[in-house]
Amino acid sequence: MRGPGETKLEIDRRRIRRRMSEIKREIEVVRQHRQVSRQHRASHALPVVAVIGYTNAGKSTLFNALTAANVLVEDKLFATLDPTTRQLTLPNNQEALLTDTVGFIQKLPTDLVAAFRATLEEVTDADLLLEVVDFSHPNMHEQHEEVLRTLKDLHAEHLPRITALNKVDLLGKTPQVDTSFFPDAVVTSALHRQGLDTLCEKMSLVLAVNMVPICATVPYSKGELVDLFHRKGHIEHEQHEEEGTLIVGRLPYSLREQYLPYLCAVPAHVHV
Known part of the structure; x- marks a missing residue:
């Protein structure tokens, strides 16, 4: 015959296993939510x-x-x-x-x-x-x-x-x-x-330091790219030229493609 102590232990074990299963399901929901959030952040x-x-x-x-x-x-x-x-x-x-x-x-x-x-x-x-x-x-x-x-x-x-x-x-x-x-x-x-x-x-x-270096002359008609550089990158030098805004700095690699048409060499008078 099982004593009352052993029966209580079995009940406690079942409760613990049930709670563990609930927590695992909750964590999986959180994990999926965080995965979507990370993908959203990466896109920005x-x-x-x-x-x-x-x-x-x-x-x-x-x-x-x-x-x-x-x-x-x-x-x-x-x-x-x-x-x-x-x-x-x-x-x-x-x-x-x-x-x-x-x-x-x-x-x-x-x-x-x-x-x-x-x-x-x-x-x-x-x-x-x-x-x-x-x-x-x-x-x-x-x-x-x-x-x-x-x-x-x-x-x-x-x-x-x-x-x-x-x-x-x-x-x-x-x-x-x-x-x-x-x-x-x-x-x-x-x-x-x-x-x-x-x-x-x-x-x-x-x-x-962990971004890629960029030097670009952004046309004045592409002012949104200058704003993007300010918000997402790190500007080391900026000045207004006849052709557009000269920006020297660093950007996340994922944004580099947007500046490829406007890349240029760092002018001799710019020291960064």
Whole structure:
């Protein structure tokens, strides 16, 4: 005869299996939705910046501060599951898409990585990774190493990455800031909007490096291409010539074809 304890265990197992099946179906719906969203973004040639980091590092708070979005901010594991994407205007009027993602945790199991593939796919498809580190946490170095391991598991370790050392406001009024472990990082406080301008400038510069160089004289009748360059690219030099607008800068490769009829050599007097 089975005891009441064993019967309860079987009921709990069935409930857990049923809930797992429901979650898998929900995740598949999210995954398909994100796939459509990625295809839509690709058609508009907007660079994508994925906000990543250890859980509770302040990713969603920073996301909200940069985009004026209203993403859930809560101090618990996996508060953000479905990635939220908002448009962001960087310096020089360059447009990009900023995507908030699920927080990483230590020793993330393989099956859990698969379960959250719908949100982690945003990482692998990004043009730039913005890693948010809780600069006030005593284990920030271990958390950073765990993020790097997860990126390696996702085959995303090769992607360009910049670091926001967040929550500097928790270190006191005159904090001793040592960034030697995180070279070329930006110290921020998302809560107090500290360091955000510098962070946006760095994102703009890194995205520009990963675009293709373009020098073109765009006819004045094609003013929409000049506007497109301002919104989607990074302009290093612009001047008005007799034949049209001379633009030297960088663009996403997918937009290069539109400028092929107007390509020209960089004039000797232009230094970029």
